[in-house]
Amino acid sequence: MPEPMTRQRLRRELELENLLQAEPVAPGSWARFVEPRGVGLNHIFILRCRGRDWVGRKTLQRDEHARLRLDSRLAPWMLLGPLGQLHWGDEGLVLDYRATRQADKVAAFADALGAPDSEIYFPFPALRRNGREFVCPPDYWAFTEGLASKLDKGEAHLRHHCCTLLRSWLKPGAVIHDPACSTGTFIHQLALALPDSRCIGSDRSPSMIEAARNRYGRSVDFRRADAADADPVSLYYDVLVLRFLNAEVMTRSEAEQLLPRLVETLVVGGRLIVFGHTPVLPAMDYLASRCALTLVSRLASCSVTGQLFQFYVLTKDSR
Template sequence: MTPALRREHHLAQSFPRQKVSQGELDRFIEPFGSGLHHLFVLRVGGNEWVGRKVLQHSETVGWHISSVLQPWMLLGPLAEWHWGNQGAVIYFHAVSAQEKETAFHNALTQSGSEVRFPFPAMDDNGRECVCPPEYWQCNESLATQLDADEQHFRQHCTSLLSSLSSPGALIHDPACSTGEFIAHLAGELPDRQCLGSDRSASMIEYAKKHHGTSAARFYLADARDIATTGIQCDVLILRFLNAEVMSRKDAQRAFLDMAAGVKPGGTILLFGHTPVLIAVPYMAQVLKLELISSVAARPGHTELFQFYRLRTPA
């Protein structure tokens, strides 16, 4: 086990370890390395809380990092943080477990709430870490891995689009990966048109093989070329403007290009397994999109995950 992985397992067993009384200032140090991209900031009610994503355990997949955040991952209201030779030194106010749960509940009901991840995944040289093209050569192991942490996304999208979209609406997933996501929507929303594409030939081959009986249609294409295809959709699903998939700069460029492929008054849904890279409120302002919400949770669960819903100008 690598030192980084040992640290993750240690944090999973001991996090958070409160050292001071409630209301007093405490601190948490995240050293240089792969853990930096697990730090997050929750903005709710005009205040900012700081937290750290930690390994979770399930019987099906064992220890894993999930896109679902839990209240206990919060450290507390952010006071300040410093950057130096130690890494990121975060100062926060110690609060009770109940106050953390209340912050999560408020984030779902108060406008302007958002979860942000300041640091991207980085390599040993401090540069953004992006998976090489060969990583996306599809096989059963990779397909299982990619599909494992998206049940909550499928559930939320199905519920949302059942009322948000109309019969006949075109739902486009331009980086459909294994096809599991768009095929699920096609099964749950049979009166919508569901279209999936990916630039990986092996992914499209896998999608057609495993979802050939689905009403979803699949084709080979680079998502960043969507503006030149002439396809105009009612709902654009973006699940790849994320850490480890591309750099922040490339994610911003891709978002600018793809927003043009949505009909007036249409919907853009932006989320993913790893943190969303772009500054969505800023990009919404640039493109004159209406940012409706930024976080979501499954019914009956005290949790949060990044889930941006935007509407194009009518």
């Protein structure tokens, strides 16, 4: 199961919350942060903006009931500062950075949102003790009410942003495919927001597809299919919503091998949208250059909290 919450981990997350939100004693001076081996490496992130790399450490966040939970959004205070160097040693990952005021972290986030080439990426996937990438077993994705509630709640900001974007782009009759639709809630919300579009959801989990049909079968055409097959369910698509090329869902190599095959199911001029609960795995600039894709944007901001999250939008070019 992904990242069990132990007392030791909870204690560290609380300590990090206090550390990251504190004002530095000597702004601009060199500081050092060490991320030990194990759970935590996959929460190190880089914010690249205008040729400068900022390093940060995502932490658990508090919900409306002050309970700690994982979230795909990043707050400015999670930044450490501009990255100097990083090293690996017996103690873990050592990050040297410039200590930064909270106000400057907020300004860095605002600047990143306004710069079209800005990007957030996570260098390390979730890892097992043996150093191999961690992937949830297939039975983890079997439908339960608890899992559905957790997944649906965690992607509310993603649904809202996606609906807003697609309303401004799509023409009537557009075909949207979510090839790993899970609970069906995401593609259902798109169907409600875009009533003149045809929405198709597919998933390899029989229980997820059954639940999705029972809940939203009137608004979405649900099919059982494995996205790894990368074959069109019924036709080619104007929009592909990819929210499964992510850490804990598959390995980085699997994600980078699958993306080009999925692009083949997209019409020329179609849009590819890539995001997820956990970090996006493919190196999008690299793959875009090899798949005749144009990167339109790489990140987005939550309309409620102002926090940033990974959200790649690409268009398919004619070769």
